[in-house]
Amino acid sequence: MHSIKTYSGDFRAPDARFAIVAGRFNSFIVESLIGGAVDALTRHGVAADQLTLVHVPGAFEIPLAVQRLAASERYDGIIAVGAVIRGSTPHFDYVAGECVGGLSKVALDQGLPVGFGVLTVDTIEQAIERAGTKAGNKGAEAALSVLEMVSLLRVMQA
Numbered sequence: 830m831h832s833i834k835t836y837s838g839d840f841r842a843p844d845a846r847f848a849i850v851a852g853r854f855n856s857f858i859v860e861s862l863i864g865g866a867v868d869a870l871t872r873h874g875v876a877a878d879q880l881t882l883v884h885v886p887g888a889f890e891i892p893l894a895v896q897r898l899a900a901s902e903r904y905d906g907i908i909a910v911g912a913v914i915r916g917s918t919p920h921f922d923y924v925a926g927e928c929v930g931g932l933s934k935v936a937l938d939q940g941l942p943v944g945f946g947v948l949t950v951d952t953i954e955q956a957i958e959r960a961g962t963k964a965g966n967k968g969a970e971a972a973l974s975v976l977e978m979v980s981l982l983r984v985m986q987a
């Protein structure tokens with residue numbers, strides 16, 4: 830049997846600091862995503878004083894706020910939440926594309942876990958399903974992914 834060096838994170842990151850950046854657009858959905866993210870983190874031992882919540886106008890603005898927080902070096906991980914719902918013009922593709930592209934760039938440029946809890950959906954019904962009803966809560970999923978990545982990066986640099 831080969832012994833393979835393995836790195837894996839878990840869902841514990843003592844004293845880690847997290848920020849949630851939330852777009853206000855479609856706020857009735859986004860509030861549930863924020864709630865899911867906070868609930869997931871607190872259930873895994875993250876205290877309120879380890880959490881910061883930042884509101885921005887919409888998904889397009891999320892990457893800039895995430896970049897500013899990342900550059901401050903005060904956070905171990907950042908969770909982006911928002912809801913981009915397709916309308917009748919190509920606007921959706923621009924907003925959603927810039928949001929995910931910007932978030933990936935910040936994560937890689939800053940070497941910081943950034944969770945993608947931004948819904949990119951065709952209908953309000955699809956958004957509701959993914960904001961705490963039958964298809965889970967993408968805010969919670971993103972928060973747990975960030976928690977795991979923070980833990981993993983700590984293991985990898987130890």
Ligand SMILES: Nc1c(NC[C@H](O)[C@H](O)[C@H](O)CO)[nH]c(=O)[nH]c1=O
Pocket residue numbers: 852853854855886887888889890911912913914915924
């Ligand atoms: N249509 C949606 C937007 N649009 C707004 C943009 O994100 C941005 O705030 C505006 O263009 C000003 O720069 N935002 C969402 O989060 N969701 C949408 O469905």
Ligand SMILES: CC(=O)[C@@H](O)COP(=O)(O)O
Pocket residue numbers: 913914915916917918919920921924
């Ligand atoms: C995601 C969007 O940008 C969308 O809300 C815009 O709707 P429309 O394409 O009908 O202007």
